[in-house]
Amino acid sequence: MSVPAPARLGPVALVRGLLAGIVIGTALCAFVVGIIIEYVPLIIAGLGLPLVYGILLYLAGAPRRAREAAVVPVVALAKIESLRAGGTETGDVPVDFVLTVAPDGAATHRVEIQHGVNLVDIPNHRPGNIIVVQYPPDRLWKAKIVERLSPEWERRVAEASIESAPESSLVQEPPEGCLSGGLTLLGLLLGAALVLFLFRAELFAPEAPARAEEIQSSMTTSSSGSATVTVDQSLLGEGELRRVIDALARTADVSRVITAVVEERRLTVVFAPTDAQVPWFDLRAMAVDRVPALVKKATTTIDVGSPQTWQVIAVPFGADVSLRVIVTGPDGSGSLPG
Incomplete structure (x- = not known):
């Protein structure tokens, strides 16, 4: 009698390799993404998924082990x-x-x-x-x-x-072969891609706008009808001034503003009284994209020594909003219209 040829891996073994790759890729990617976006349930899922898969795999293999033990x-x-x-x-x-x-x-x-x-x-x-x-x-x-x-x-x-x-x-025990390894790698990539697709918004979206609650907690009001918002980063950052204005608009009526003063980390707004006949403008109509360039131009062209502080003052001018930058330094102060 001849020696039996080594058995080849069947479809079940190949599918098991693909599933193992998916579980590994999903678990690793979920754990890393959970840490990046600070989402605890996703971190727990990344840690628990291999454990659950191992238990299910053990239970699914119980009939096969029983058959092998009976031989x-x-x-x-x-x-x-x-x-x-x-x-x-x-x-x-x-x-x-x-x-x-x-x-x-x-x-x-x-x-x-x-x-x-x-x-x-x-x-x-x-x-x-x-x-x-x-x-x-x-x-x-x-x-x-x-x-x-x-x-x-x-x-x-x-x-x-x-x-x-x-x-x-x-x-010898039959090798897994390239097909099994390729399916495991494919499963790993599919698992990682699935997690990245499901949480793409949290991973690749631009920085979230300031929450209204945070703006409200840093906003102070006075009886004269003004509000001051203080933030932790420069208002010259890309889109930062617009995010602060939009968040302020969710907590206060910014459609009737007499004056707005923008400083490095502070926005001060004076509101028009309800019955007062004074010029006013909608703060949301202010050309916030012009502010960083205007401040840069003022601090480099106005001769006040080494500029120490600056502020952009916005006031209504007919149907438009007029901007002016005031720069202060050791040699005095100067202004530049926008």
Whole structure:
């Protein structure tokens, strides 16, 4: 009888590899993205997903393990062709054996296994010695050395003479192959892409506008009808002044403003009284995009020594809003119309 050919990976194993890749990619990406966007449930999901998958995989494999356990193993004589002991800090030394296995009624074949041998028993394992092994009939590479023999097998070992099988008959566990590795990598990329797609808004959206609650907490009002908003960063930052104005508009009526003064980190607004006949403008109509360039021009062209402070004053001018920059330094102050 010929030696059975190693089994190839079936569709179930390939699907398992794809699912494992998806789980790994999803878990890793979810954990990293959760940290970046500071979303605790996503971090927990990244940590818990591999655990849940492992439990489900273990439960799904229970029927297969039960079937394998029910298979009666093949017990056969084997001859030690070579052995190599590894290092260890314990009493048992891991030894790599190359064996010629001679099952009853089947062709001999070679197999490589690793078996732990006590230091005291190593001299009893030498090339040419006959031993007994057992293995599943469909997985020859899973051979194990039988240490406790019945009297019958002890007699057979003492009387046996086994010819060495050719090296070409070496039986090994079938490799996963490129297809399995490729599917696992594909699953990893799909899992990561899924997380990035679901949380793309939080990851790639521009900086969130200031919340109305934050603006309101930093806003002070007076009985004269004015409001002052103080922020933690420069109002010359890209879009920062517009975000502050929009947030202020959600907490106050900015459609009737007499004067607005913009400083480095502060916006002061004076509102028009309800019944007063005075010029006013809608603060949201102010050309905020012109403010950074106007301030830069004023601080570089107005000769006041080293500019120390600046402020942009906005007032109504007919149907438009007039801007003027005032710069102050050691040598005095100066202004520049916008």
